[in-house]
Amino acid sequence: MRVKVVVTGIVQGVGFRPFIYRMAVKNGLNGYVRNRGDAGVEAVLEGEERRIDRFLRDLNEEKPPLAAIDRIVTSTLHGKDRYQVFKILKSSEKAEVSGSIVPSDIALCNRCLEELRNHDDPRHRYFFITCTDCGPRYTIIERLPYDRSNTTMQEFPMCSFCESEYRNPSNRRFHAQSVACPRCGPKAWLETRRGEPCRYDGPIEEAGKLISEGSIIAVKGYGGFHIAASTVNDDPLTRIRQVKHRTQKPFALMAPDLEQTRSFAEVSPAESKLLTSHARPIVVLNKSEDYYLSDLIAPGLHNVGVMLPYSAMHHMLFDRSDEPAFVMTSANPPNEPVIKDNEEASRRLCDTVDYFLLHDRVIAQRCDDSVVRRHGNSEAFLRRSRGYAPAPILLNDEAAHCTLGLGGELNNTCCIVLKNKAFVSQHIGDIQNVETRDFLESTVGHLVKLTNSKIETIASDMHPGFVTTKLADDLSVECGWRPIRVQHHQAHIAGLMFEGGVEEIVGICCDGYGYGNDGEAWGGEILYCNRESMNFERLGHLQKQPLIGGDLATIYPLRVAAGILGKSLDIQDWLLKNQQCFPHGGREVETILQHLHRNTRTAETSSCGRVLDAVSAILGICCERTYEGEPAMKLESAAVKARDILQLEPIITGNVLDTTRLVVEIFRNKSTHTKADLAYSAHTYLARGLANIAIKEAIRRGVKTIGFSGGVACNRILAITLQKMVEGASLNFASHRVVPPGDGGLSFGQAVVAGFSQP
Numbered sequence: 001m002r003v004k005v006v007v008t009g010i011v012q013g014v015g016f017r018p019f020i021y022r023m024a025v026k027n028g029l030n031g032y033v034r035n036r037g038d039a040g041v042e043a044v045l046e047g048e049e050r051r052i053d054r055f056l057r058d059l060n061e062e063k064p065p066l067a068a069i070d071r072i073v074t075s076t077l078h079g080k081d082r083y084q085v086f087k088i089l090k091s092s093e094k095a096e097v098s099g100s101i102v103p104s105d106i107a108l109c110n111r112c113l114e115e116l117r118n119h120d121d122p123r124h125r126y127f128f129i130t131c132t133d134c135g136p137r138y139t140i141i142e143r144l145p146y147d148r149s150n151t152t153m154q155e156f157p158m159c160s161f162c163e164s165e166y167r168n169p170s171n172r173r174f175h176a177q178s179v180a181c182p183r184c185g186p187k188a189w190l191e192t193r194r195g196e197p198c199r200y201d202g203p204i205e206e207a208g209k210l211i212s213e214g215s216i217i218a219v220k221g222y223g224g225f226h227i228a229a230s231t232v233n234d235d236p237l238t239r240i241r242q243v244k245h246r247t248q249k250p251f252a253l254m255a256p257d258l259e260q261t262r263s264f265a266e267v268s269p270a271e272s273k274l275l276t277s278h279a280r281p282i283v284v285l286n287k288s289e290d291y292y293l294s295d296l297i298a299p300g301l302h303n304v305g306v307m308l309p310y311s312a313m314h315h316m317l318f319d320r321s322d323e324p325a326f327v328m329t330s331a332n333p334p335n336e337p338v339i340k341d342n343e344e345a346s347r348r349l350c351d352t353v354d355y356f357l358l359h360d361r362v363i364a365q366r367c368d369d370s371v372v373r374r375h376g377n378s379e380a381f382l383r384r385s386r387g388y389a390p391a392p393i394l395l396n397d398e399a400a401h402c403t404l405g406l407g408g409e410l411n412n413t414c415c416i417v418l419k420n421k422a423f424v425s426q427h428i429g430d431i432q433n434v435e436t437r438d439f440l441e442s443t444v445g446h447l448v449k450l451t452n453s454k455i456e457t458i459a460s461d462m463h464p465g466f467v468t469t470k471l472a473d474d475l476s477v478e479c480g481w482r483p484i485r486v487q488h489h490q491a492h493i494a495g496l497m498f499e500g501g502v503e504e505i506v507g508i509c510c511d512g513y514g515y516g517n518d519g520e521a522w523g524g525e526i527l528y529c530n531r532e533s534m535n536f537e538r539l540g541h542l543q544k545q546p547l548i549g550g551d552l553a554t555i556y557p558l559r560v561a562a563g564i565l566g567k568s569l570d571i572q573d574w575l576l577k578n579q580q581c582f583p584h585g586g587r588e589v590e591t592i593l594q595h596l597h598r599n600t601r602t603a604e605t606s607s608c609g610r611v612l613d614a615v616s617a618i619l620g621i622c623c624e625r626t627y628e629g630e631p632a633m634k635l636e637s638a639a640v641k642a643r644d645i646l647q648l649e650p651i652i653t654g655n656v657l658d659t660t661r662l663v664v665e666i667f668r669n670k671s672t673h674t675k676a677d678l679a680y681s682a683h684t685y686l687a688r689g690l691a692n693i694a695i696k697e698a699i700r701r702g703v704k705t706i707g708f709s710g711g712v713a714c715n716r717i718l719a720i721t722l723q724k725m726v727e728g729a730s731l732n733f734a735s736h737r738v739v740p741p742g743d744g745g746l747s748f749g750q751a752v753v754a755g756f757s758q759p
Contacts, residue, residue, distance in 0.1 A: 001049045002031075002077035005056070008040040008100045009070035010391060012146035015132030016041050017088050018174040019064050025169070027051045027058075030083040035091035035145035038452040039100030042092065046081045066103055066133065066278070068391070070421075088175060091145040098402075098452040099418050102137050102146050104387050105222050105367065107280040107310035109134035111172070116312050122161060127204055127313040128186045128361070132176040134278070138390060138426075139223040139365045140178065144450060148177040152362040159184035186361040188313065193350045207357045208317035211326055215354040216240060218331055218345055222311060223367030223386055223426075224338035225331035225345050227353060228254075230294075230323060237296040237327065243352045245334065249627035250298035252282050252305040252369065254328035256318040261306055263324055264291050271374055279387025280310035281370035286640075297327065300622065302637040305371060310387075313357075330368055335430045337439040340366050365446065366439065368427045375719045381740040382714055383411070385427040390447060392421040393738050393748070396501045400758065403457040404444065404481070405751030406468040408488065408743045410628060412436075414444050415747035416453050417755035422498075423451055424739060424748050431467045441471065457482045459754035461491075461746070463515035484754040488514030488746070489525045490536040492709040495749030496741075497529055498756075500734045502705045504530035506539065506698040508690050508722065510712035511742065512554065512609035512629070521547070523607025523710075524686075526655070526694050528701065534757040540655030540693040542611065542686075544604040548595055556582060557613035557631050558623055559592065564614055564663045566596035571667075581623035608686060608712050611659045615666050615682045619675045629711060635679050636715050642676035645669075650689030655697070657689035680717070687721035695729045707734035711742035 007016070012035050020033040020043055029047040036042050045052050056074065063069060108116075112129045115121040123129045130136070140151040148154055158166060162181050165173040173179045180186060190203035200206040207217050211228050216236045219226045229236040231253060241247055255261040258272055265285040267275070274283050282305040287298075298304045306325065309315045317326065331349060332338040339345050340363040345356060367389070371382040381388075398419045405415040412428040425447055428440050448455060458481040460472035469485070476483040486494075493507030509525045516522035517538070524542030529535075546563035553559035558581050565571045575589045582588040595602070609632055616622045616631035621638050625631055646665055651658035662685045666678050694706045706726045713719055719735060726733040739745035 001047065001052055002079065002081060003045045003052055004075050004077050005043045005045060006040055006073045006097065007059070007069060007071070008097050010066070010068040010101060010103045011041045012039050012100070013102045013137040013177065014066040015064045015176070016067050018132060018169065021086060021088055021169055023055055023058055023062070024086040027055045029055060030081065030086050032083065032087055032089045034089040035147060036095065037093040037144050038095035038097045039102060039144050039146070039450060040097050044077065044083070046083055064132070066106060070099065091147050093145070095144070095452050098454070099392070099421050101390055101392065101423060101450050102141050102144070104138050104279070104389055104391055105136045106134045107278050107387070108312055108315070112312070113315065116315065123181050125202065125316065126182050126185070127188050127311070127316060127359070128180050129312045130176065130178045130180070131172045132174070133172065135178045136222045139363055139367050140361070141450070142364050146177060151177055152364050153178055153180070155362070156180055156185050186359045188357065188359040191356050191358065193354055193356070195346060198355070204313055204316040204357065205319045207355065209320040210355060211317070212321040212323050216352065217355045217357055218349045218353045219313070219317070219357045220342070220345070220359055221313070223363060223365065224340045225349070226328045227331045227349070228317070229327040231297060231325045231327055232293060232323065234294050234296055237294055240352065241296065247626050248299050248630060250301055250305065251327045251329045252307065253297065253325040254307050254309060254314060255325040256309065256315070258308070260324045261285070261308070264288055264293050265304060265306060268374065274372055274379070275306070275308050279370065280307055281372045281387055282307045284371065284373040284382065293325070300634040300637060302640045307369060335432045336435050337429060338366050338368050366426070373714065373716070375716050375735065376723065378735055378737055380714055380719070380736060381738070381744070382742070383427050383744055384413070384424060384740055389426040390423045390450065392423050393499070395420045395422060395498055395752070397756070399752070399755035401456040401755050402453050403459055403751045403755035404455050405459045405747035405749070405754065406440070406472050407747035407750070408461045408468060409463070409466050411740070411743040412440060412468065413744050413747045414440060414447065415751040416447055416451055416455070417751040418451060418453050422748055422751060423447060427744065437467055437471065440468070455479065455481050457484055457754045459484045459486050459750035461485065461515065461750070462487050484757065486750045486753045487517055487536070489522060489527060489710065490529065491746050491749030491753060492741070493527050493529045493536065493707065493749070494534070494753045495739060495745050496707040496709045496734055496736060497531065498752045499736060499738055500705070500707070502734065503532070504528070504703050505705045505707050505734065506694050506701070506703050507707045507709060508694050509710040510608035510690070510718070511710035512607055513605070521603065521605035521607060523605055523609055524611070524657070524690070525606065526690065526697065528697065528703070531756065534753055539697045540657070541606040542608055542657050543659045544606050545610065545659060547603045547605055547610070548592055550603050554610070555625050556623065557610070557617040557625065558582070560610050561614040561617050561663065562592050562596065563602070564660055565667055567660060568664060569667065578623070581617070611663065611686065612682065612712070614663055615679065618663070618667050619670060619678060621675060621679070632712065632715065635682070636717055638676050639679035639683055639717055642674070642680035644681050644684045645673050645677035646681040646685070648681065648685045650685060650692060652689060652693060655693050657686070657693065662686070683715070683717045684721055687718050688725065691722050691725035695726065695731065698731055705732040705734050709736060709741050713741035
């Protein structure tokens with residue numbers, strides 16, 4: 001009997017061909033296996049029917065742990081047997097099937113870590129030790145099929161030792177494309193900021209020692225450069241913040257192990273599992289009561305982002321250091337892609353760092369670290385990137401069109417929806433300059449090639465001024481793709497609906513800004529969405545509030561507070577007392593007061609983020625936004641372990657939640673109650689008000705599910721309070737688990753709206 005088998009899914013770069021080889025030999029079958037140009041795997045099996053049946057049964061049950069089989073297609077071949085043995089053939093360029101893809105980068109496995117520490121192993125202390133179960137994948141691939149010649153490892157021919165393992169079916173490096181050793185693989189070295197080489201027997205270990213002594217080091221990793229520094233020494237952190245103009249934004253940390261992590265942060269069993277998973281994301285953890293690291297790491301926040309080492313180089317950095325953790329933050333200028341090339345790093349970081357820890361393997365694809373936070377019993381992605389992207393998200397149904405979503409303006413990703421899969425890219429960033437736009441466009445092209453997609457429709461935000469909207473228009477003309485514009489909050493809720501596999505949903509969508517159907521600024525919305533029509537209806541929203549100074553109000557939230565309070569209170573003295581919170585002091589306050597007295601018309605918004613910002617400013621928690629979401633994040637931190645001291649009953653008129661009352665009551669009570677209790681009261685008022693509207697509308701329409709999306713859905717207090725109320729009303733609560741609730745998930749929502757809509 002002769003059979004051809006084509007397997008699609010994540011089956012390249014995960015040891016699948018060696019697995020097929022061993023299974024075929026075990027079952028006494030002849031034939032071949034090879035990679036294909038569409039990221040699938042093809043095999044021809046010759047032998048007895050019962051042996052082939054056993055092979056096919058075991059194919060799913062015993063597949064490699066990192067493989068994900070989407071489909072197995074078998075066809076009977078006619079003619080006589082042609083093969084006397086089973087072998088792995090040279091890969092084919094054939095690309096007939098769409099939807100397979102190479103896996104994301106995989107953290108160093110325990111067996112490689114043991115070899116790294118074994119003095120008798122040829123790869124002892126080798127920073128690029130990997131095998132079929134671990135190492136970079138997505139960041140080294142240049143084109144398909146996934147063979148060494150199509151990756152950035154092509155510059156490093158294998159020595160006889162590595163090749164012997166590569167050719168040995170019983171070795172776990174059998175056909176591992178990244179296999180290397182100190183003799184033949186990439187080399188690492190340490191140099192000064194001026195490019196002078198540092199002569200050390202162990203440059204990586206020496207770099208870790210230098211970090212402990214107060215030096216700042218640029219470290220080249222799998223998907224780009226990090227800036228590393230001490231976590232217990234304020235001086236290097238002060239320097240980084242000054243040079244990078246990053247006064248408040250928190251830094252991510254890398255700890256050597258769980259034990260050290262627990263010395264400064266609270267780690268639940270679920271968080272421990274996340275930290276040690278093969279994806280190795282940054283996990284946002286609550287600081288412990290005896291937190292002892294520098295306050296400059298996460299100023300004004302109750303939590304800190306921590307990851308564990310995911311490469312041999314990371315493990316080696318801690319070998320000569322007693323530090324509990326290193327700062328390990330992305331080495332990119334504000335609003336620009338992460339740096340990935342040695343020359344670019346030397347040019348752009350020489351005024352920031354003291355040393356460079358470099359290697360000579362080219363990074364094919366930039367890829368930032370992923371960031372995850374636990375909300376009760378579920379996870380919320382703040383950023384889905386390294387370790388996860390571009391692994392597909394499986395959908396319940398097949399899309400009508402192969403669709404590309406380009407996302408929004410901030411925290412951007414792109415997404416391809418192809419049949420029943422959604423491929424969300426790594427984190428792109430804020431699309432505010434040519435460099436990031438080019439990064440987005442190149443990522444789109446790479447993702448299209450990897451998935452062998454034939455794009456028919458391109459989706460973008462409704463905002464006419466977004467760079468991504470203009471790019472979608474350009475690509476639609478250039479490539480002949482049908483353009484569709486999707487309302488910002490509809491994309492959020494539709495993404496949540498498809499992620500949860502529900503037919504209809506009442507969605508609460510809260511964020512800082514989204515362009516509404518009426519051309520106004522939305523951001524605190526309750527929408528009804530259903531799969532059948534792929535349309536939405538705006539059921540309710542937060543009260544519209546003035547933005548004095550327009551975009552300036554998003555940076556200086558006292559402007560938002562003044563606009564809300566000035567409608568019913570005399571706030572002149574209060575504003576003058578806080579004039580230091582404005583760039584132009586008293587003159588700026590006078591301008592704001594004149595605006596209020598004359599009742600000058602201004603832009604308005606229903607944004608939940610702006611209300612939280614206003615409360616944060618009134619309480620003196622954060623009066624200037626230096627990074628996205630800062631005032632609201634610090635307000636949440638202030639509210640942790642507090643109580644609802646005001647217990648305000650939400651005022652709802654015509655499905656519009658009154659937020660003026662909330663802000664006024666916070667202002668009136670700021671001298672009589674603690675900041676923490678007032679901050680918590682603000683959260684519960686908004687959560688109860690939004691939940692009341694959503695529950696009423698869900699019951700009226702017979703909808704069983706209420707969901708929460710948008711950037712504000714990253715707020716744990718709001719998310720948990722809403723969930724309790726919704727489930728208390730015997731309704732299902734939906735939250736994001738596989739894509740970020742913020743704008744990092746926007747491209748996914750756009751793509752499913754456009755992909756499942758009828759032309």
